[in-house]
Every structure is written in C-alpha cells, then in structure tokens.
Amino acid sequence: MSKESIPAGLLMVGDVILHSDIITEYFCCDIAKCQGRCCEEGDAGAPVTMEEVEQIENQLDRIWPQLSAGAQAVIDRQGVAYADPEGELVTSIVNNRDCAFRGCRGCLLTPRPISCHLYPIRAKQMGQFIGLNYHRWDICRDAVVLGEQRGIHVYEFLKEPLVRLLGEDWYRELEQTAKEVLHTDK
Numbered sequence: 001m002s003k004e005s006i007p008a009g010l011l012m013v014g015d016v017i018l019h020s021d022i023i024t025e026y027f028c029c030d031i032a033k034c035q036g037r038c039c040e041e042g043d044a045g046a047p048v049t050m051e052e053v054e055q056i057e058n059q060l061d062r063i064w065p066q067l068s069a070g071a072q073a074v075i076d077r078q079g080v081a082y083a084d085p086e087g088e089l090v091t092s093i094v095n096n097r098d099c100a101f102r103g104c105r106g107c108l109l110t111p112r113p114i115s116c117h118l119y120p121i122r123a124k125q126m127g128q129f130i131g132l133n134y135h136r137w138d139i140c141r142d143a144v145v146l147g148e149q150r151g152i153h154v155y156e157f158l159k160e161p162l163v164r165l166l167g168e169d170w171y172r173e174l175e176q177t178a179k180e181v182l183h184t185d186k
Contacts, residue, residue: 009021011023011177011181013170013173013174013177014166014170014173015128015129015130016129016130016131016132016166016170017126017129017130017131017132018131018132018133018174019132019133019134020181021134021154022121022132022133022134022153022154022155023153023154023155023174023177023178023181023182024153024181024182025134025144025147025153025154026144026147026148026150026151026152026153026154027120027134027140027143027144027147027152027153027154027157027158028143028146028147028150028152028157029140029143029146029157030142030143030145030146033142034139034140034142034143036102036106037139038119038120038137038139038140039098039099039102039106039107039116040097040098040099040102041097041098041139042093042097043096043097044084044085044088044090044093045081045082045084045090045091045092045093045099045100046090046091046099046113046115046116046119047088047089047090047113047115047122048081048089048090048091048113048115049089049113049114050089052113052114053079053080053081053089055109055111056080056081056091056101056109056113057079057080059108059109059110060075060080063101063103063108063109066103066104066108067100067101067103067108068094068100070094070095070098070100071092071094071100071101074092074093074094074100075092075100078092079092080092080100091113114161114164114165117160117161117164118158118161118162118165119135120134120135120136120137120140120143120154121133121134121135121154121158121161121162122135123165130166134154153178153182155174155175155178159171162174
C-alpha cells in the first residue's frame with residue numbers, strides 16, 4: 001500500500017495507517033472529572049497480547065491482596081484474560097464491566113497493557129500494517145474539552161505510549177506529518 005492509495009481521512013506514517021483525527025482532534029484526560037471511568041465501564045476488558053497476559057500473571061502475587069474479592073473470584077475462575085465475542089484476548093472484568101485490575105488508586109498493573117496506555121487510541125494489526133483509530137466515548141467528553149482548552153492534540157497527549165509502541169523515530173515522523181496536516185487545515 002502506498003501513501004497515494006490511502007483513502008481520505010486516513011494517513012500513512014511508516015507502516016502505520018492512522019485516522020487523521022488523531023492529529024486534528026484535541027484530548028487531555030481529566031481524571032479529576034471522569035475518575036477513570038474507562039476502566040470501570042464497558043462490555044469487555046482491555047485488549048492484551050499473550051506477552052502482556054504473561055506479565056500480568058507474573059504480577060499476581062504482588063497485586064493479589066489489593067484486588068477486590070470479585071476480581072479474585074473472576075481470576076480464579078477464568079484467569080487474567082479471556083477471549084471476547086470477537087475472539088480478541090482481553091483483561092478479565094468483574095460484573096461484566098469493571099476491570100479486574102483497577103485498585104482504589106487506579107491501575108495495579110506495571111506496566112499497564114499498551115491498549116490501556118494508548119487509550120483513546122485503539123491499535124489493530126492489519127496484515128503488514130498497524131491501524132490506529134481514535135475511539136470516541138461520551139465518558140471522555142471532559143478530556144476533549146480540556147484538550148481544546150490546553151491546545152493538546154490526541155497524538156501529543158499520547159506521545160509516551162505511541163513511542164512505547166512504535167518508537168521515537170516513528171513518532172518524529174508523526175510529528176512532521178502533523179505539522180503538514182495542521183498547517184494545511186488553517
């Protein structure tokens with residue numbers, strides 16, 4: 001696939017296809033307002049890789065006392081992850097909605113799964129390419145407002161996890177693409 005064959009609204013940076021709204025839209029988590037509801041609401045856990053499942057399993061002894069009784073029961077029954085209806089491996093959840101690994105002060109996992117660290121961007125392997133989409137969820141509307149107020153675009157807010165996933169060189173290429181896109185939007 002070449003940059004010329006990418007449909008409108010999508011961009012190609014290296015071997016990554018991303019939606020242009022990752023560059024043009026604003027976002028900055030406002031934890032004080034949302035209280036991390038993205039970890040408490042939803043119909044499935046966070047997507048994880050087999051490597052991340054192993055990392056979570058290796059942390060269980062350390063975090064077990066901090067897990068709720070419900071989380072412990074779910075993990076005892078099905079493990080730290082399960083296949084969702086689409087067949088994707090996701091973290092275990094309690095009461096069909098709450099992340100099993102959310103403690104009273106936030107996530108108990110270190111490092112957090114990349115899908116959590118990247119949120120609201122969702123990454124998906126698409127053949128030889130990685131696809132990145134900006135996932136909009138009404139519980140994040142305060143993050144959009146704060147991002148607009150501070151002038152922080154989605155890709156800027158998520159620099160650390162994007163570098164973690166794709167590397168410094170890729171992120172520099174994204175920044176150059178963003179300059180071109182944002183300059184032409186004015």
